[in-house]
Amino acid sequence: MATERKTILITGASSGLGAEMARQFAALGHDLALCARRTERLEQLREEIHRDHPHARVEIKDLDVTDDGQVFEVFRAFKADFGRIDRVIINAGLGKGAPLGTGRYDANRQTAMTNFVAALAQAEAAMEIFREQNAGHLVMISSMSAMRGMPKTLTTYAATKAGVAHLAEGLRTELHGKPIKVTVLYPGYIRSEMNEKVEQSTPLMASTEKGVRAMVDAIEKEKASAHVPALPWAPLSVVMRHAPIPLLKKLI
Template sequence: MINLEGKKAVVTGGTSGIGLETARLLLQLGADVALCSRDAERVKATTQQLQEAYPARRVLGQACDVLDAEQVRSFAEQVRQSFGAVDALINNAGQGRVSTFASTTDEEWETELRLKFFSIIHPTRAFLPLLEQSSEPAIVCVNSLLAAQPEPHMVATSAARAGIKNLVRSLASEFSVKGIRVNGILLGLVDSGQWRRRYEAREDRSQSWEQWAGDLAKRKHIELGRLGRPEEAARAIVFLASSASSYTTGSHIDVSGGVSRYA
């Protein structure tokens, strides 16, 4: 069992999906958690919910757009005042863009590349001084299988995700002298608001979520025959953020249910 008693963790995009499940698991294992997202009301509600569920832990929430460097610096300062050092930074990037090369405009390319890169660059830069004060610092970046297995209908996101995979390896090398480990996970298809919205727009209204998701898994050739669950991704993230993976850096865990075909 991983024991995170006394540890301090930061989760960006921590109010829903994988980010929320990661925050919840960190708290279960004994860590204090700071989380952020852009929606102030959601941050407030999530922080209250988690604090009530884990009264022995400290939960800090702040509205923050990770693409705004000043907002991220403000968030980091709040964390410094409340927690001091930070032991784990979880960079939980946003959703993908469905578009082909022909249909993706220059502006859309710039938006997608900026989102994927600076959602990692800004928090990493802001929290680096706090990570340097930890005895077991770790950074975990939530990435996609598209980084290694691109899809033509998601060309901009695939390219950006590949760049993030490279960035993780570069940061791992640069930060190794500071004792900071940097790793990531490569997600396949995970149950999310995005897939739930597609389910709600389904043509066959008689299909249950389980039937619809099962058919999707078959079409996508997912060997485990289902979509992943956010908590399954969270377990891989927390493993990489903890001392259980103390000799692992610059790597990625595949969390795709067997859909990966890359070497």
């Protein structure tokens, strides 16, 4: 459990992994700055958290992460609301995609802009706050698909998740030995709205609560990086990186 109350800003907090992280961090005694496009869902989430954890402070704001100006405006406004932001979790993302050259450049571009360019804007806005404070914890939500280039509908998605991981790793190298920490998480199959069409019976699919518990634990420990849940994804990460392509295609 966290030994110090921290104010945590979570993007994409209206559903799925973001909403469950908010619930679990509230249970650990954190105050929350939650943002997403679907503010009605954020309001419902805030009511739920206040019911279960009456002492938690939860502030919500509308945010379209693809609007660069709004990203900086919202992050700065949360900083003004709380006085400081201790942790930013860049969680907002999109799972659209199509095989390259099949006429769906629009879907691939939307995924690239949301998952990488918008993540860059969020990282810029977060680091502006952290550099001013000379303290903070940046958490980048990547994906196990970042381990290797993925085929078909996952090609662009995987590339964006590798990109944001490298963005965060570059920051970690720059900030080594300084009071600003950087974590990259590589979630495997965790039940969420993004993968609701994946077969429920897959043995590798963790429940939202269990999967997010592993994420929250890694974040609280401020690990440099973590494959979550650790089993089976930590050993599978090695396989995914090094398996010959014929074997890799069978695995995915």
